[in-house]
Amino acid sequence: MxxxxxxxxxxxxxxxxxxxxxxxxxxxxxxxxxxxxxxxxxxxxxxxxxxxxxKERGALNTLLQLTPDKRKRGVIAMSAGNHAQGVAYHAGRLGIPATIVMPSFTPNVKVKHTRDYGARIVLHGDTLAEAGAEAHRLAAAEHLVFVHPYDxxxxxxxxxxxxxxxxxxxxxxxxxxxxxxxxxxxxxxxxxxxxxxxxxxxxxxxxxxxxxxxxxxxxxxxxxxxxxxxxxxxxxxxxxxxxxxxxxxxxxxxxxxxxxxxxxxxxxxxxxxxxxxxxxxxxxxxxxxxxxxxxxxxxxxxxxxxxxxxxxxxxxxxxGLVRDGRIVRLRLTISDLPGQLARVAGLIGKAGGNIVDVQHQRLFGGVAAKSTELDVTVETRDRPHVRELVAALESEGFRVRVLPDAEG
The missing domain is CATH 3.40.50.1100 (Rossmann fold)
Structure with missing residues (x-):
């Protein structure tokens, strides 16, 4: 050790x-x-x-050990977001100017928060390594103290x-x-x-x-x-x-x-x-x-x-809800007659499902002229509940298919 x-x-x-x-x-x-x-x-x-x-922990421990001259010159860091915010926040608290170089893919929430802490933001590069190279270039050009995120x-x-x-x-x-x-x-x-x-x-x-x-x-x-x-x-x-x-x-x-x-x-x-x-x-x-x-x-x-x-x-x-079977899409073939949609909705509701979206398909998919395909997105309790819904609909004569994206 x-x-x-x-x-x-x-x-x-x-x-x-x-x-x-x-x-x-x-x-x-x-x-x-x-x-x-x-x-x-x-x-x-x-x-x-x-x-x-x-990231605040390491950033603050480092900033507190800078000499007065280095604090005055200011610090620069490269980060995908969290190190940036830790450095920016504590540098701002301590009155140390901070520049942060962030890769272009950094989530907007991290860019915004870092800027809100008072740091100058530079978006550069498609990787952390490219952002780091730019940060080192700026550090040399502007005599800034480089605060590495981990090394x-x-x-x-x-x-x-x-x-x-x-x-x-x-x-x-x-x-x-x-x-x-x-x-x-x-x-x-x-x-x-x-x-x-x-x-x-x-x-x-x-x-x-x-x-x-x-x-x-x-x-x-x-x-x-x-x-x-x-x-x-x-x-x-x-x-x-x-x-x-x-x-x-x-x-x-x-x-x-x-x-x-x-x-x-x-x-x-x-x-x-x-x-x-x-x-x-x-x-x-x-x-x-x-x-x-x-x-x-x-x-x-x-x-x-x-x-x-x-x-x-x-x-x-x-x-996650889709993977767990708690949101599922069912495709039914129904007769294109008045009241069929209400009948389907009633059966799903009686079985404890909650319909969140419905789409009719009359023109595409190869269904007969007097039929229509109905895609119903339903909120359920779990996968066994999905099987109960399908059984309830099939028992009333509907052909039902669970669409693949809900089968995990």
Missing amino acids: NELPVSLADVQEAAKRIAGAVVRTPCLKSDTLSRIVGADVWVKFENLQYTASF DPRIIAGQGTAALEMLQDAPEIDTLVVPVGGGGLISGCAVAARGLKPDIRVIGVEAAGYAAMRQLLAGEPVTVGGDTIAEGIAVRDIGRVPLAIARALLDRVLAVDEVTIERAIALLLEIEKTVAEGAGAAGLAALLAHPQVFAGRKVGLLVSGGNIDTRLLASILLR
Whole structure:
């Protein structure tokens, strides 16, 4: 531990340094999530920070250690959003000018919030690496202090304070599950957790398309790319310092797919009544995707952030309802006669379904001239309820087909 670039003492000093200026977020046991995944689960709600992300911890720990001259010159950072907001918010509080370079794909909500904290925003590049190159160029040209989002011992020590708090609030935790982007959070948490409990397991989680840490630890070439709703951990270049710590302290890194991340976002909202962005829900996604790894364990789950575009969140929730069979599209062939639509609606209502949309199809699809196809979108309780609705309609002579997009 002493040979690593960040020590437990560094994390403990960071905790003292930032105390009172960041939220000591709750770490609570979730009986419902525990039942679903087959493990005892505690949730650390870092999405309840003022900027809705753990990134404040490392940003503030770094800013507080700048010399007066560096504070006066101002700072610059590259970020897909959460580091940007953490730096911008605390730089504004401390009177330090801040410039943030953000990739062009950064969600609008993160751009707006960062600008609202008083930072100068530069949108540049299609990847975090391209944004980073521009940030370094501006730093050199304008003599600004570069605040790296993860490859800095001060940042790492600050992020590790989240794990200190988790183990203070729930000392029985024996497995820590942490999202992995550039590696700053998991390396800091690993230093803190293994420093306090040498036998604790530390497991990282990456989006399947951006499994750079897993590939590096396995000695494989790094190949990443593609769209992901977990843009906060869509990182190609793992930091040199985090990687050194990860090699020493991590047990393993798991990958999770997009559908499982969507399911985790929906579960956190439905069960814990908390909003998580894709990266923030990655830990729960790992428990859903790899239950055998966590069976019977006492798991600390870090919800790292809650900055998600509201339109995307709405889409994820609706897609989840469709996958669960709670919104279904039924296609019926009915006689093109008065009263048939009312008859269908009556049967669905009697069976407990709630119609949310209806579309007639008379001209296309090859139906007979005296028939029509009727697409009915129905809100249901679950998949067994869908089967009850279909049976009720078929018993009255209607031909019914559940459209494929509702069959998971």
